[in-house]
Amino acid sequence: MILQATVTKYITTNAYIYADNETKHGFLIDPGAQAGKLLELIHEKGLTIEAILLTHGHFDHIGAVNELQAVLQIPVYMGEKGMLYAENPVWNLSSQTEDPIVLKDVTYLADHAVIALKEKPSFQLELLDLPGHTADGVIYYTKEDGA
Template sequence: MILQVTVTKYLPTNVYFYVDEESKHGFIIDPGAEADKLKKVAEERGFVMEKILLTHGHFDHIAAVNELQEAWGAEVYMQEKGKIYAENPAWNLSDQLGKDIILHDVNYLPDNAVITLKDKPDFRLQLRHVPGHTSDGCIYYSEQDGVAFVGDCVFRESYGRTDLPGGDEETLLSKITERILTLPKETVLLSAHSEETTVEHEMKMPWYAGRLK
């Protein structure tokens, strides 16, 4: 089960609950604000959130993490280059809000790491490192459900900005081509700031011309 909840305190950001329908255990991806709203959704639906997964460390993806971590006892995961974003408000951009955000007790994962539910290892996501928007940017791919949670790497007919700390446009375009557009064409891409798209649709975009083989 995938449930999208949009939070709007800072920027409209799509938060995703990815939950096993049988056990109601699951993951929450990019809880960027409004912790009370997200807790209410989980409570009303009987969700047990085992893990908080971050596609990258910008404030609009992490601002609710500390409160949810405390409320649920959930483990927090991000790509291994995310430490500077988790611990440095200048890098996660929260210093611009006048409210410094620092994450604690984060588990840092390497490329291709697999995240599973505690008692159901077949319910899994694979972390794929896609730097360029940030140096720690990643997606979480579910082969069994044919979906990838892509954060700010890819938007429908667009891609993430690259002019912030750790960003690089050439790197982002190259890694999108290598790590996302090589997934099965029917894979649904769920981003943080746009409607859903597919690998097949994004392969048609001109900025990938000449990169695809």
């Protein structure tokens, strides 16, 4: 199952949940804002989120990470080139807002790293480097769903 949630603080963006239909465990991708709204969606759908995945380090994709990580007690993953963005408000552009963002507890993964659910290890995403919009850009590919 793929769920999309539109979130807004300074600008509107989308967060996504990619979850296994059977176990209802999954990943939260790019939680840019509105942690409360995302937690409500997770609860409403009866989901267990095992990790937060980031496609790149701009503020509109990482804005709710610290709050969600504190509540859910789960790891955060991003591409290995993401540290500068995650830890520096100038690079993640949040220094231009009222709320500079610094992420401290992030695991940086290499190109082609595979992230699997603990509840169902065959449910996996592969991280693929895809710089362009930012130098740290990645996508997550699922062979099972071809998406």
